[in-house]
Amino acid sequence: MHYLITILPSLLAGLKMTLGVFALTLIGSLPFGILVAVLQRSPVALLRGVLNGYITIMRGTPLLLQIVFVYYGLSLANLVTLPRFEAAVVTFILNYTAYFAEIFRGGLQAIPSGQIAGAKVLGFNRWQTLWYVTLPQVVKTVMPSVGNEVINLVKDTSLVYVIGLGDLMRAGNIAVARDVTLVPYLAVGALYLLLTILLTVLMRYVEKRLNYYQ
Amino acid sequence: MLTIKNLSKQYNGKVIFKDLNVTVADGQILTVVGPSGIGKTTFLRVLAGLTKADAGEISLNQHPLLLNENRTGAEVGVIFQDFNLFPQYTVFENITLAPRIVARQHRRVYQPQAEELLAQLHLTEQRDFYPFQLSGGQKQRTAIARALAMQPGVLAYDEPTSGLDETTTQQVVTVIKQLQQQGVTQIVVTHDRPFADQLSGAVLDFGTDVVR
Ligand SMILES: Nc1ncnc2c1ncn2[C@@H]1O[C@H](COP(=O)(O)OP(=O)(O)O)[C@@H](O)[C@H]1O
Numbered sequence: 001m002h003y004l005i006t007i008l009p010s011l012l013a014g015l016k017m018t019l020g021v022f023a024l025t026l027i028g029s030l031p032f033g034i035l036v037a038v039l040q041r042s043p044v045a046l047l048r049g050v051l052n053g054y055i056t057i058m059r060g061t062p063l064l065l066q067i068v069f070v071y072y073g074l075s076l077a078n079l080v081t082l083p084r085f086e087a088a089v090v091t092f093i094l095n096y097t098a099y100f101a102e103i104f105r106g107g108l109q110a111i112p113s114g115q116i117a118g119a120k121v122l123g124f125n126r127w128q129t130l131w132y133v134t135l136p137q138v139v140k141t142v143m144p145s146v147g148n149e150v151i152n153l154v155k156d157t158s159l160v161y162v163i164g165l166g167d168l169m170r171a172g173n174i175a176v177a178r179d180v181t182l183v184p185y186l187a188v189g190a191l192y193l194l195l196t197i198l199l200t201v202l203m204r205y206v207e208k209r210l211n212y213y214q
Numbered sequence: 215m216l217t218i219k220n221l222s223k224q225y226n227g228k229v230i231f232k233d234l235n236v237t238v239a240d241g242q243i244l245t246v247v248g249p250s251g252i253g254k255t256t257f258l259r260v261l262a263g264l265t266k267a268d269a270g271e272i273s274l275n276q277h278p279l280l281l282n283e284n285r286t287g288a289e290v291g292v293i294f295q296d297f298n299l300f301p302q303y304t305v306f307e308n309i310t311l312a313p314r315i316v317a318r319q320h321r322r323v324y325q326p327q328a329e330e331l332l333a334q335l336h337l338t339e340q341r342d343f344y345p346f347q348l349s350g351g352q353k354q355r356t357a358i359a360r361a362l363a364m365q366p367g368v369l370a371y372d373e374p375t376s377g378l379d380e381t382t383t384q385q386v387v388t389v390i391k392q393l394q395q396q397g398v399t400q401i402v403v404t405h406d407r408p409f410a411d412q413l414s415g416a417v418l419d420f421g422t423d424v425v426r
C-alpha cells in the first residue's frame with residue numbers, strides 16, 4: 001500500500017498524458033471522420049479514390065508502425081520533425097479518422113432515401129439536410145460502434161510508449177524496471193480498466209439518451 | 215395555375231409517359247389514377263423535382279420549375295406514400311423545421327402558423343409526439359401540415375389512402391376538400407378509384423389518357 005502511494009504521482013502524470021492523447025484524438029477524429037464519410041459520397045471520383053486509398057492504408061497497417069513512421073520516418077526523410085506528443089496525436093487522429101469515417105459511411109448509407117427526398121421538397125439544401133435531418137439519425141445508429149472505438153482508443157494510446165512519450169504505460173514500465181516488482185503493472189492495468197469502465201457507462205448513458213425515438 | 219407541357223419520361227428506353235399536357239387551375243383538384251406500376255409515382259416525383267424529366271416544361275403561376283435535380287425551393291409540397299416524417303423530431307418540430315431553417319422565419323411567425331395548422335389538422339394533442347407514436351392518419355396529417363407550412367403553390371399526394379382504414383380515408387377526403395375551400399391546388403395520385411371519385415376533381419387516367 002505504501003509502495004503504491006510512492007509510485008502514484010508518476011502513474012498519475014502518465015495518466016494525464018494518456019488522457020491528453022485520448023481526448024485530442026477524439027476531438028480531432030470524430031469531426032474529421034464525419035467529414036470524410038460525407039466527402040466519400042462526393043460526385044468527384046478522384047476525391048472518392050483518394051479517400052478510399054487513405055482509409056485502406058490507415059486500416060490496413062499497424063498503428064504502431066504508423067506512429068514510428070510519422071515520428072522517425074518523416075524526420076529521417078528530412079520532411080518534417082514533429083515533437084513526440086504532436087507526432088503521436090497527429091498519427092492517432094489520422095488513424096481514428098479512418099475508422100470513424102467507415103462507421104459514419106455505413107450509417108449514412110443506412111438512412112432511407114425518403115428522408116433526403118422529404119427534406120429536398122421542403123427546400124433544404126444538401127448541408128441543411130445533412131445537419132438537421134440525416135446526421136442526427138446517423139449519430140443514433142452508429143453510437144454503439146463509436147463506443148467500441150472509443151474503448152479501443154483508450155487501450156491504443158499505450159502504443160505511444162514506442163516513441164518515448166511519458167504515458168501511463170511508460171510510467172508503469174519505468175517503475176517495474178526500477179523497483180523489480182510487478183505491482184506497477186497491476187496498478188496500470190487497474191487504471192486502464194477504471195477508465196474503460198467509466199467510458200462504457202458514459203456511452204451507455206448517451207445511447208439511452210439518443211433512444212427517445214424509434 | 216399549374217401548367218405541364220409536353221412532359222416526357224422514360225426509364226432505360228421504356229416510355230413511362232410522353233408529351234403529357236395538363237393544367238390545374240388554382241384551388242382545383244387533379245386526381246391521377248391508373249393501375250399499379252403505370253407511372254403515377256414517377257409523374258409525381260418529376261413534378262416535385264426528385265426525378266429528372268427527359269423533356270417538357272412545368273410552370274407554376276407562370277413561373278417555370280427546373281425539371282432536374284437542381285430544383286430548389288418548396289413550390290411543390292409532397293405527401294409521400296410513407297410520409298417520410300423526420301423520426302427525431304416531434305410533430306411540432308417536423309412542421310416548423312423548414313420554416314425555421316429554410317425560410318428563416320422568426321419564431322413569432324412560424325409558431326402561430328404551426329399552431330394554426332395543428333388545430334386545423336386535429337393534431338393539437340399530438341403536438342409533442344414523435345412520429346413513431348402516431349397512427350397512420352395522424353402521420354398523414356402531420357405530413358400535410360409540414361408541407362403546408364412552406365406555403366407551396368401545389369400540394370401533391372402519393373397514394374394518400376394506402377394503409378388507411380375506411381374511417382381514416384374519409385378523414386383524408388374531408389381534409390383535401392377543406393384545403394380546396396381554402397384555395398390550395400392539389401394533385402392526388404391514387405389507384406383507389408372510389409376514393410378518387412369522392413374528390414370529384416379533374417381526372418388524369420394514366421391507364422387511358424397517357425401516350426406511351
Ligand atoms: N428509378 C427507377 N428506375 C427504373 N425504373 C423505374 C424507376 N422507378 C420506377 N420505375 C419503373 O417505372 C414504372 C412506373 O413506376 P411507378 O411510377 O412507381 O408506378 P405507379 O406509381 O403508378 O405504381 C414501373 O415499371 C417501375 O418499375
Ligand SMILES: [Mg+2]
Pocket residue numbers: 251254255256373
Ligand atoms: Mg406509386
